[in-house]
Amino acid sequence: MFHAKPLGKLAAPLSARAYASVSGSAPVISTANSIKVAALSGATDSPLASVSLVINAGSRYETGENAGAAHFLKAFGFRNTQTRTSFRTIREAELNGATLTAEATRENITFTVQCFKEAVPYFVEVLGDIAVATKFTEHEFKDVARLVAFESLGARSDSSARVLDGVHQAAFRGGLGNSLYALESSPITSGDAVRRYAETAVAPGRLAVVATGVDAQELANLVSSSRLASLTSSASTLSSPSATFTGGVQQIYESAAPISHYALAFASGSASAKPLAALLGAQSRVKWSTTGVAPLSKLAATEGFGISPFSFSYSDAGLVGLVVSAPRSQIKGAVEKIAGAIQRDIASAGAEAVQRAAAAARVDMAESLATQQGQIRALTGLALGQKSGVTLESVDDAAAKLSAEAAKVFKSKPVAVSVGLSQDTPYVDTLGF
Amino acid sequence: MLEPIARAVQNNGVFRAICRPLANTWVNLSGYRRLGLRYDDLLREETPIIQEAIARLNRDETDGRVYRHKRAFQLSLSHQELPSSQWTKPQDDYKYLQPLIEEVRLEQEERDAFNSMTTTVRK
Numbered sequence: 081m082f083h084a085k086p087l088g089k090l091a092a093p094l095s096a097r098a099y100a101s102v103s104g105s106a107p108v109i110s111t112a113n114s115i116k117v118a119a120l121s122g123a124t125d126s127p128l129a130s131v132s133l134v135i136n137a138g139s140r141y142e143t144g145e146n147a148g149a150a151h152f153l154k155a156f157g158f159r160n161t162q163t164r165t166s167f168r169t170i171r172e173a174e175l176n177g178a179t180l181t182a183e184a185t186r187e188n189i190t191f192t193v194q195c196f197k198e199a200v201p202y203f204v205e206v207l208g209d210i211a212v213a214t215k216f217t218e219h220e221f222k223d224v225a226r227l228v229a230f231e232s233l234g235a236r237s238d239s240s241a242r243v244l245d246g247v248h249q250a251a252f253r254g255g256l257g258n259s260l261y262a263l264e265s266s267p268i269t270s271g272d273a274v275r276r277y278a279e280t281a282v283a284p285g286r287l288a289v290v291a292t293g294v295d296a297q298e299l300a301n302l303v304s305s306s307r308l309a310s311l312t313s314s315a316s317t318l319s320s321p322s323a324t325f326t327g328g329v330q331q332i333y334e335s336a337a338p339i340s341h342y343a344l345a346f347a348s349g350s351a352s353a354k355p356l357a358a359l360l361g362a363q364s365r366v367k368w369s370t371t372g373v374a375p376l377s378k379l380a381a382t383e384g385f386g387i388s389p390f391s392f393s394y395s396d397a398g399l400v401g402l403v404v405s406a407p408r409s410q411i412k413g414a415v416e417k418i419a420g421a422i423q424r425d426i427a428s429a430g431a432e433a434v435q436r437a438a439a440a441a442r443v444d445m446a447e448s449l450a451t452q453q454g455q456i457r458a459l460t461g462l463a464l465g466q467k468s469g470v471t472l473e474s475v476d477d478a479a480a481k482l483s484a485e486a487a488k489v490f491k492s493k494p495v496a497v498s499v500g501l502s503q504d505t506p507y508v509d510t511l512g513f
Numbered sequence: 514m515l516e517p518i519a520r521a522v523q524n525n526g527v528f529r530a531i532c533r534p535l536a537n538t539w540v541n542l543s544g545y546r547r548l549g550l551r552y553d554d555l556l557r558e559e560t561p562i563i564q565e566a567i568a569r570l571n572r573d574e575t576d577g578r579v580y581r582h583k584r585a586f587q588l589s590l591s592h593q594e595l596p597s598s599q600w601t602k603p604q605d606d607y608k609y610l611q612p613l614i615e616e617v618r619l620e621q622e623e624r625d626a627f628n629s630m631t632t633t634v635r636k
Contacts, residue, residue, distance in 0.1 A: 167620065167627070168623060168627070171627045175632075218569070218571060219569040
């Protein structure tokens with residue numbers, strides 16, 4: 081009675097034109113009701129595939145009335161639907177050797193299944209049910225709320241997650257500034273509230289199905305025969321203010337933390353964020369070498385504090401910067417030295433440093449595109465029009481203009497976020513930017 | 514074994530036609546509506562399945578259920594009935610719990626089926 085349904089023969093040779101790697105020209109197919117479908121057929125000798133349902137309804141689309149809804153919607157992934165119970169979904173995934181994951185970013189909510197190629201038709205069906213027929217029952221909401229509370233608490237007790245959340249809040253305020261996590265004060269208190277958010281979010285124009293190890297046309301056919309085809313193309317009412325970099329300071333007082341963190345973040349183009357972060361320099365690529373040649377990591381190593389650069393690319397904005405971590409007594413000096421070094425050495429970096437950064441960014445991108453996760457991310461970007469910074473070409477383009485970008489970006493006024501004993505951290509307007 | 518037979522009899526048109534007129538009389542005679550109860554209030558609740566189903570009721574249904582029970586206990590203790598204007602009306606005597614019991618029962622059945630599943634190697 082509960083044998084897996086007979087699965088179609090997806091592993092069979094597919095259409096003539098198959099794409100093996102992500103590039104700007106990878107095919108994005110629109111189904112009859114304008115759901116975007118993108119796929120890479122990848123290596124033909126690998127039995128592995130992945131399918132993801134992407135809903136363009138991340139935390140940036142939340143408002144005051146439904147703050148935290150995206151986090152709850154993510155946690156409701158793979159729960160009971162009209163067609164199958166979550167118990168059944170999970171058991172069948174286990175029988176198929178599949179892995180189910182749900183991920184929320186500021187822009188998208190992604191439900192991913194990693195599985196064997198022959199199981200893809202079944203899981204496209206499962207993902208279609210998730211989008212269209214999740215029940216959002218109240219007794220499940222209790223479990224979901226516990227999970228959400230745990231994840232939020234975890235993020236709050238992790239200083240680096242907190243500092244990055246703070247950076248977004250200071251830089252963008254509403255929209256992209258919304259927290260990734262549902263706070264305790266979240267107005268979402270019932271399954272119905274999550275359902276309301278889902279109903280506005282699940283409109284064909286906001287959906288993409290991306291896959292690796294599958295031919296795009298074949299995937300589009302599967303999507304057209306799943307429940308996703310029943311969605312009519314009504315316009316979604318979700319909207320997000322376009323990102324404007326407002327600048328500001330956020331000081332989060334946490335006296336228990338033995339180490340203080342201080343983040344400086346600059347507004348950049350969305351494609352240039354990655355190469356610029358490489359220019360700030362981070363991990364040395366030479367094993368066991370603590371110093372490297374990048375001026376900031378050299379400074380950090382000799383002075384004895386930590387730096388970790390970060391970059392974020394969104395459809396209409398980019399952020400680049402670094403987090404300085406040091407014991408509270410040293411944080412002020414560390415931040416001041418780093419700020420000085422950014423203005424002195426990074427904003428007007430030499431040709432050699434720029435070339436190093438461009439190469440590092442390129443390797444990082446190529447490395448990421450060689451992984452299933454990186455491919456899913458890139459395909460999502462292509463399908464939903466969040467294109468910048470997802471392909472090797474776009475990184476190359478940005479790297480070509482790197483030194484002019486660096487001069488512009490690293491002389492602008494950054495936002496600053498500190499977590500720790502705030503009395504000891506400098507204000508951003510004393511740093512000379 | 515007996516369940517399919519019972520179901521077949523229940524769904525039999527002739528049987529239903531005979532029983533239908535008797536049903537309301539039967540329900541009125543059984544007297545629970547005179548205490549303001551609904552049929553689903555009388556289901557034996559000491560089973561794991563029904564406990565789970567009760568836990569899934571929404572707040573309003575739970576409150577109503579508790580209120581009806583308390584009122585009925587009180588009436589029963591004092592050997593009274595509600596005035597006829599407050600008897601449970603037939604339209605109020607709907608199945609508020611049975612769909613949930615059925616849902617939980619099916620979930621349990623599914624769980625048991627998966628737990629006792631045998632796999633065969635595809636040839």
